[in-house]
Amino acid sequence: MKIELERFESKYIPEPNTGCWLWTDSLRRDGYGQFKLNGSMLLAHRVSYELYVGPIPDGLDLDHVCHNNSGCLGGPCIHRACVNWQHLEPVTNEVNVKRSPNTRASKNIAATHCPKGHPYDEANTRIQKYTSKRGYYVIARVCIVCARAAVREWCERNYKRVYERHGEHRRAYARARYWENKQLDLG
Numbered sequence: 001m002k003i004e005l006e007r008f009e010s011k012y013i014p015e016p017n018t019g020c021w022l023w024t025d026s027l028r029r030d031g032y033g034q035f036k037l038n039g040s041m042l043l044a045h046r047v048s049y050e051l052y053v054g055p056i057p058d059g060l061d062l063d064h065v066c067h068n069n070s071g072c073l074g075g076p077c078i079h080r081a082c083v084n085w086q087h088l089e090p091v092t093n094e095v096n097v098k099r100s101p102n103t104r105a106s107k108n109i110a111a112t113h114c115p116k117g118h119p120y121d122e123a124n125t126r127i128q129k130y131t132s133k134r135g136y137y138v139i140a141r142v143c144i145v146c147a148r149a150a151v152r153e154w155c156e157r158n159y160k161r162v163y164e165r166h167g168e169h170r171r172a173y174a175r176a177r178y179w180e181n182k183q184l185d186l187g
């Protein structure tokens with residue numbers, strides 16, 4: 001273990017202004033350092049935490065608390081190369097994503113209005129849960145005004161096709177008419 005620690009310590013340099021230990025060896029495309037240990041390529045910041053602190057608690061990610069907005073635009077974040085165990089905090093993935101200023105999730109959480117300008121408030125927001133095409137569980141905010149408009153537009157575009165294919169008494173036609181009438185009542 002002492003040999004691994006010495007080998008690890010030879011692969012970073014301390015940055016005097018921030019206290020970060022910047023990884024100078026192999027970096028992944030996303031900017032995280034990697035370290036070969038016992039024949040496996042591991043993330044260097046995770047190895048650092050385990051060498052100096054101990055095992056990472058199950059179900060938690062390591063968050064770089066030294067991360068800020070400086071130097072992160074237009075490429076990999078330089079803070080991902082930090083392997084200082086004092087700059088790493090075990091947190092849930094949700095907390096880690098929310099803390100990062102550059103993820104789509106954190107930007108969506110900070111949004112107060114939908115892309116068309118309607119407010120995300122209790123009266124105009126529906127929470128939708130689904131599984132994405134890639135198999136990820138997604139929780140999304142949906143603007144009710146925009147959702148109603150989308151249904152109305154779909155009904156207008158597909159009314160004739162649905163009617164011709166299914167006839168007046170078929171389920172699809174009834175569903176299209178139901179939503180069309182509901183939109184008119186609520187709209």
